[in-house]
Amino acid sequence: MAAQEVQPSETIAKLKSESEALKTKLEEERAKLHDVELHQVAEKVDPLGQFVMKTRRTLKGHGNKVLCMDWCKDKRRIVSSSQDGKVIVWDAFTTNKEHAVTMPCTWVMACAYAPSGCAVACGGLDNKCSVYPLSLDKNENLAAKKKSVAMHTNYLSACSFTNSDMQILTSSGDGTCALWDVESGQLLQSFHGHAADVLCLDLAPSETGNTFVSGGCDKKANVWDMRSGQCIQSFETHESDINSVRYYPSGDAFASGSDDATCRLYDLRADREVAIYSKESIIFGASSVDFSLSGRLLFGGYNDYTINVWDVLKGTRVSILFGHENRVSTLRVSPDGTAFCSGSWDHTLRVWA
Amino acid sequence: MTIKFIRDHGQHYRPRMACLAKVEAMVLEMQDSKSGVKSSEQKLNITSIPHVVTGQDILAWIANHMKVDAQEAQTIGTMLVAYGFIYPLQDHKKLILKPDVSLYRFQTPYFWPVQKWKADNTDYAIYLAKRNIRKKGTLDVYEQEYYKNLHKWLNHKWDFIVMQAKEQYRAGKERNKADRVVFDCQERAYWIVHRPPPRTHSAMDYGVDRLIDPNAEENKTFDYYRRIIIFTQQAIMRSKVKSTVSLGAILKHMTTYKDHDPFLAPCLPSNPWQTDDSSYWDLNMRNVEIPTKMRVERWSFSFFELLNDPRGRTDFKVFLKKEFSGENLAFWEAAEEMKWGTASSISEKAQTIFKTFLAPGAPRWINIDGRTMGLTVKGLEHPHRYVLDAAQTHIFMLMKKDTFYRYLKSPVYKDIQKKALSPAPHNFTPSQLEQNAQNRKPGINPIIIWQQEEEERAKAAAAAGPIDIKKLMASKLDRK
Numbered sequence: 001m002a003a004q005e006v007q008p009s010e011t012i013a014k015l016k017s018e019s020e021a022l023k024t025k026l027e028e029e030r031a032k033l034h035d036v037e038l039h040q041v042a043e044k045v046d047p048l049g050q051f052v053m054k055t056r057r058t059l060k061g062h063g064n065k066v067l068c069m070d071w072c073k074d075k076r077r078i079v080s081s082s083q084d085g086k087v088i089v090w091d092a093f094t095t096n097k098e099h100a101v102t103m104p105c106t107w108v109m110a111c112a113y114a115p116s117g118c119a120v121a122c123g124g125l126d127n128k129c130s131v132y133p134l135s136l137d138k139n140e141n142l143a144a145k146k147k148s149v150a151m152h153t154n155y156l157s158a159c160s161f162t163n164s165d166m167q168i169l170t171s172s173g174d175g176t177c178a179l180w181d182v183e184s185g186q187l188l189q190s191f192h193g194h195a196a197d198v199l200c201l202d203l204a205p206s207e208t209g210n211t212f213v214s215g216g217c218d219k220k221a222n223v224w225d226m227r228s229g230q231c232i233q234s235f236e237t238h239e240s241d242i243n244s245v246r247y248y249p250s251g252d253a254f255a256s257g258s259d260d261a262t263c264r265l266y267d268l269r270a271d272r273e274v275a276i277y278s279k280e281s282i283i284f285g286a287s288s289v290d291f292s293l294s295g296r297l298l299f300g301g302y303n304d305y306t307i308n309v310w311d312v313l314k315g316t317r318v319s320i321l322f323g324h325e326n327r328v329s330t331l332r333v334s335p336d337g338t339a340f341c342s343g344s345w346d347h348t349l350r351v352w353a
Numbered sequence: 354m355t356i357k358f359i360r361d362h363g364q365h366y367r368p369r370m371a372c373l374a375k376v377e378a379m380v381l382e383m384q385d386s387k388s389g390v391k392s393s394e395q396k397l398n399i400t401s402i403p404h405v406v407t408g409q410d411i412l413a414w415i416a417n418h419m420k421v422d423a424q425e426a427q428t429i430g431t432m433l434v435a436y437g438f439i440y441p442l443q444d445h446k447k448l449i450l451k452p453d454v455s456l457y458r459f460q461t462p463y464f465w466p467v468q469k470w471k472a473d474n475t476d477y478a479i480y481l482a483k484r485n486i487r488k489k490g491t492l493d494v495y496e497q498e499y500y501k502n503l504h505k506w507l508n509h510k511w512d513f514i515v516m517q518a519k520e521q522y523r524a525g526k527e528r529n530k531a532d533r534v535v536f537d538c539q540e541r542a543y544w545i546v547h548r549p550p551p552r553t554h555s556a557m558d559y560g561v562d563r564l565i566d567p568n569a570e571e572n573k574t575f576d577y578y579r580r581i582i583i584f585t586q587q588a589i590m591r592s593k594v595k596s597t598v599s600l601g602a603i604l605k606h607m608t609t610y611k612d613h614d615p616f617l618a619p620c621l622p623s624n625p626w627q628t629d630d631s632s633y634w635d636l637n638m639r640n641v642e643i644p645t646k647m648r649v650e651r652w653s654f655s656f657f658e659l660l661n662d663p664r665g666r667t668d669f670k671v672f673l674k675k676e677f678s679g680e681n682l683a684f685w686e687a688a689e690e691m692k693w694g695t696a697s698s699i700s701e702k703a704q705t706i707f708k709t710f711l712a713p714g715a716p717r718w719i720n721i722d723g724r725t726m727g728l729t730v731k732g733l734e735h736p737h738r739y740v741l742d743a744a745q746t747h748i749f750m751l752m753k754k755d756t757f758y759r760y761l762k763s764p765v766y767k768d769i770q771k772k773a774l775s776p777a778p779h780n781f782t783p784s785q786l787e788q789n790a791q792n793r794k795p796g797i798n799p800i801i802i803w804q805q806e807e808e809e810r811a812k813a814a815a816a817a818g819p820i821d822i823k824k825l826m827a828s829k830l831d832r833k
Contacts, residue, residue, distance in 0.1 A: 248603065269602070296614065
């Protein structure tokens with residue numbers, strides 16, 4: 001480091017001014033294409049009616065904070081993980097618990113259901129992501145067939161299967177994301193670029209190609225090319241950590257939920273932020289967001305124990321849902337859009353419709 | 354609840370709490386003598402405590418000031434208590450705001466939660482020791498647990514802790530009674546928030562520490578700026594579209610899917626979560642004979658929707674069979690399987706795909722332009738996961754721009770549209786709904802469905818494989 005500083009600071013200053021100039025140029029280019037605002041486009045659209053969303057199921061069984069959940073493609077089963085190391089697979093429709101696994105670590109912050117419905121992946125403070133194949137035999141010990149896939153150097157914050165059971169995408173507190181081959185545990189691609197812990201990720205809906213978005217404690221949301229490992233787009237408009245990112249159903253945009261109490265919508269094709277979903281009375285961070293099937297509604301779980309429902313087009317809040325008795329930590333809409341499930345630090349999961 | 358993790362992962366930084374600034378501003382306003390919450394002096398046991406407010410007054414102020422209804426005011430109020438900015442005088446272990454005449458006080462700024470400073474274990478030990486000195490046996494069970502553990506962890510400075518505790522106790526005795534009672538309440542409230550008793554929800558129970566200091570500035574060296582320069586240059590060169598175009602596309606998606614969104618339009622016959630009747634799922638199963646009208650309509654929205662729905666893909670294959678052009682879709686499916694498959698199977702699959710689709714004279718030869726074919730065949734000499742990307746994209750675009758539209762106009766599609774079901778909406782009486790709730794059907798385990806599909810796939814693969822002439826001739830010779 002000292003040797004480099006002998007190259008006096010004027011060269012660093014030159015680079016700095018060059019980067020500033022380029023950033024200004026980028027803003028100019030963006031501004032040229034910025035010919036309409038979202039709320040203008042929204043003017044011609046009818047406002048939404050009143051919503052009656054109620055808790056239809058309450059899943060009780062975790063002994064501690066629920067940290068993460070994911071739906072199965074069959075639209076009714078879910079997997080959830082909690083602070084005490086338990087991972088439970090439920091048939092949310094009947095509220096029956098189908099499988100339970102005890103992880104060797106606490107704080108299982110990430111879990112995902114495999115596309116085939118035959119396995120679940122989870123991880124947390126053990127710095128790993130492990131895949132457990134599920135079995136039809138209720139008495140079988142799932143931990144026996146466990147496969148350790150991902151290895152990070154710090155906690156696992158999120159994981160997701162790609163289009164098949166054979167690959168897993170993970171994000172970690174060590175600031176990186178990685179793509180792994182499940183069968184061999186081989187690292188296929190790693191993604192470096194975040195300056196701090198990465199907290200969340202989401203895969204783009206297949207048609208738009210092999211990309212995914214990640215959000216981190218450095219207030220940035222980065223879009224990555226899975227094939228090359230390059231960061232292809234980056235957005236830094238949030239004022240605090242980004243806790244959750246989710247693609248818009250068509251893949252042309254994504255939403256983020258942050259500790260600064262706002263949710264924002266980013267347009268990928270125009271390369272800019274197009275909407276901020278916030279209110280003076282919403283002071284506490286959003287932990288988890290997801291879109292309804294058409295993308296018109298954005299559901300956000302917040303740290304003040306509530307769920308706010310936003311009209312994505314008009315930017316207004318259409319509904320606020322109460323019921324949880326502690327922070328809402330995770331929220332996902334079911335694969336066919338008929339309901340969404342929220343998991344909370346009050347040890348329960350609720351399905352709303 | 355554990356004081357120390359056995360394994361130090363290097364995570365030492367608290368997550369950012371961006372709300373603190375806003376909450377502090379709000380709490381200061383609430384204490385304004387003119388426009389804040391009205392306070393009074395209250396008698397508690399034998400002492401008189403100043404500046405006490407009631408829960409309902411706090412809620413009324415919040416509702417008025419933030420222009421929200423009672424429930425939302427309750428939410429905000431509870432968070433103020435959960436963070437320790439307001440503390441209850443009665444029932445002090447429950448950190449919620451009660452909408453009645455329950456008494457609360459504003460916490461002194463000295464005890465406010467601060468991003469940088471953690472509530473230190475040493476301070477907690479001093480506090481517990483002080484309470485022990487004052488009167489033995491007043492510690493709760495959970496506090497005794499903590500005390501025992503702290504004695505173990507902080508054994509090396511225990512003398513210092515006891516000395517500090519005695520000093521604070523002595524200093525406390527010199528204060529007048531009213532001040533002492535107030536300070537004790539404040540201190541107790543602080544520790545309830547930072548070391549919550551079991552079953553108490555405190556907002557300072559924030560979860561896991563972060564690895565990297567969120568407030569640390571990234572070291573601005575050459576590399577840092579060079580990275581930014583390269584990235585910004587690429588960003589400038591990347592093609593962007595006008596907002597009218599991209600926002601228009603977003604709006605179009607919403608409008609197209611409006612009637613298919615169960616939150617915006619009723620799903621027929623009924624939403625299983627609302628009526629406990631799973632007919633909606635039964636009618637939309639993977640390989641149902643006759644699909645519903647809504648499902649068939651959805652196939653026409655985009656080629657991606659058609660392919661994504663297994664029933665749609667099956668119908669598309671029926672059409673392709675009639676056109677004798679099934680090889681395009683077969684190639685695309687094989688390429689997908691290779692791309693998303695295990696790393697070890699790539700070279701084998703690449704070989705099969707080459708022999709079946711790309712080799713000159715292959716049984717299911719696909720028609721792609723010379724350049725792409727050349728690139729692909731060359732790439733297959735050293736196959737990797739994405740070697741077929743170019744060819745796959747070409748074929749996908751071909752199907753999307755031509756075959757898909759012909760399918761939508763074809764008799765196959767028109768036929769299925771006519772046959773498609775339009776289920777009537779359910780109209781359950783309350784007693785029927787109760788019945789449904791008792792008899793929720795368990796549904797088929799996805800593992801069983803997966804096994805069935807694997808069998809079907811194996812059969813299809815065997816049927817579609819190239820015919821082995823030698824075997825055929827051998828069997829014919831056998832018969833002779």
